[in-house]
Amino acid sequence: MDILISFIKIVVYLGILLFTVAYLVLVERRVSAFIQNRIGPNRVGYKGLLQPVADILKLMIKEDIVPKLAYKPLHRLAPIISIVVALSTFAVVPFGDKIVLFGKEIKLQIASVNVGILYILALTSLGVYGIALAGWASNNKYSLLGGLRSSAQIISYELSMGLSIIGVILIAGTLELDKIVEAQSGWRWFIFLQPVGFITFFVSVFAETNRLPFDLPEAEPELVGGYHTEYTGLKFGLFFLAEYANMITASAVVTTLYLGGWQFPYINTFGIPDFWVSVIQILTFISKVLIVIMFMIVIRWTVPRFRYDQLMNLGWKWMLPLSLANVIVTALVIYLVE
Amino acid sequence: MNKVNRKVIRTEDLNFWQKLYIPEIIKGMKITIKQMFLPKFTRQYPEEKWNPPASFRGRPVLVEENGKERCVACGLCSRVCPALAIEVQASETELSKERYPVKFEINMLRCIFCGLCEEACPEEAIVMSKEYELTFFSQEEAIFGKDKLLMPKETLKDRLEFLRQYR
Numbered sequence: 001m002d003i004l005i006s007f008i009k010i011v012v013y014l015g016i017l018l019f020t021v022a023y024l025v026l027v028e029r030r031v032s033a034f035i036q037n038r039i040g041p042n043r044v045g046y047k048g049l050l051q052p053v054a055d056i057l058k059l060m061i062k063e064d065i066v067p068k069l070a071y072k073p074l075h076r077l078a079p080i081i082s083i084v085v086a087l088s089t090f091a092v093v094p095f096g097d098k099i100v101l102f103g104k105e106i107k108l109q110i111a112s113v114n115v116g117i118l119y120i121l122a123l124t125s126l127g128v129y130g131i132a133l134a135g136w137a138s139n140n141k142y143s144l145l146g147g148l149r150s151s152a153q154i155i156s157y158e159l160s161m162g163l164s165i166i167g168v169i170l171i172a173g174t175l176e177l178d179k180i181v182e183a184q185s186g187w188r189w190f191i192f193l194q195p196v197g198f199i200t201f202f203v204s205v206f207a208e209t210n211r212l213p214f215d216l217p218e219a220e221p222e223l224v225g226g227y228h229t230e231y232t233g234l235k236f237g238l239f240f241l242a243e244y245a246n247m248i249t250a251s252a253v254v255t256t257l258y259l260g261g262w263q264f265p266y267i268n269t270f271g272i273p274d275f276w277v278s279v280i281q282i283l284t285f286i287s288k289v290l291i292v293i294m295f296m297i298v299i300r301w302t303v304p305r306f307r308y309d310q311l312m313n314l315g316w317k318w319m320l321p322l323s324l325a326n327v328i329v330t331a332l333v334i335y336l337v338e
Numbered sequence: 339m340n341k342v343n344r345k346v347i348r349t350e351d352l353n354f355w356q357k358l359y360i361p362e363i364i365k366g367m368k369i370t371i372k373q374m375f376l377p378k379f380t381r382q383y384p385e386e387k388w389n390p391p392a393s394f395r396g397r398p399v400l401v402e403e404n405g406k407e408r409c410v411a412c413g414l415c416s417r418v419c420p421a422l423a424i425e426v427q428a429s430e431t432e433l434s435k436e437r438y439p440v441k442f443e444i445n446m447l448r449c450i451f452c453g454l455c456e457e458a459c460p461e462e463a464i465v466m467s468k469e470y471e472l473t474f475f476s477q478e479e480a481i482f483g484k485d486k487l488l489m490p491k492e493t494l495k496d497r498l499e500f501l502r503q504y505r
Binding site for chain 1: 360363366367369370371373374376377378379380382
């Protein structure tokens, strides 16, 4: 019975994730168009709402071209790694507290791993293999440069990402994501307790997901398409999917760690039935994630790309010392308070 | 040191808040979010067509007056055409005009919309219209004969007035 529930949860999660990814592409295109005083795709279906379907169909029908000198096994493996990592990271993110359905209490999280944050960190750093291998296996100089840049970028930003999370862990006293959310009840969101940590984490998240101020791995003006230059059809689609799935996961993690996850401040004092409390909590989580995603999209169309040396300077000279100082100050304060 | 090798001197240095970068990003986001609510420039093309001004040079057409072309088949347009797109064959009539084109063809694949035919024409018989939608499924279709080229004088009023004013 528990296995069945987990299975249903996985299917629902995957469905929601893939659906959101498909529509996120549309949202991004529409928002970017609006920012540039255009209208954006509005032809397919009502107001362009069927555009994702058309996009996916087009990607599936396209010819799959593999370069003659590419290393084929890795060329095939790379998009799979990317997508697997992007989708499985989502497993530990808690959507809500608990919901009682058909007399059964269901935890709204696929896997409540006791090292939740470590799991996320480990998997997101695996994601770089997809990009680096794609760059290497394509046998194309631009792809290779993209892959190299990606690995350098992710290594340098992972440090500050991990260090800024330590502040959260110190306060919450646990690695489990659902416990961390529970620790943020009321207005005790970690964004207020850890503003510096939030900024360093959020900037690192941009770098980890290859979003625009740090999208050097694909950098289309310099590197053609970066790591996915030599990919076509569904394989390219998988990279695309992975990028947006990563974005959703990243914003879900940001929400969970810093914006109070599914916490709706003081909802238990309103006297609403338990079931509706759970529903409101899920909706709160979803809207928080959407706000973070919108923020990421608007940032993409606001800030120009960093130069490579600027990226490294920012990563090593600013982010790392800042997050280190954040850890030390947090630890000191906690030591003094207790 | 000579002047060439001198370092660039900044007249204004970034202040503390600008170096922090985050307030500047927020400023930038204010601008982008403001842009989202401004009117859009996009024209929904096939539904909403552009009406060009009189000075626009669309496809060349023959002016039709009283059900007849004005053209006297002098061949100046075909002579002046730099792309060799126009072919005229003249014939005679009993009217006072005496000559008319039996065959008048413009190859729209060759036409470069320069408007020299219009300038050369002594009778104001060939003018540039406002039509800019030219698509064909075959090369044969792109050769416009008299049937497609003739256009009543009333529809070309804008252009004829423009020519009289500025030529």
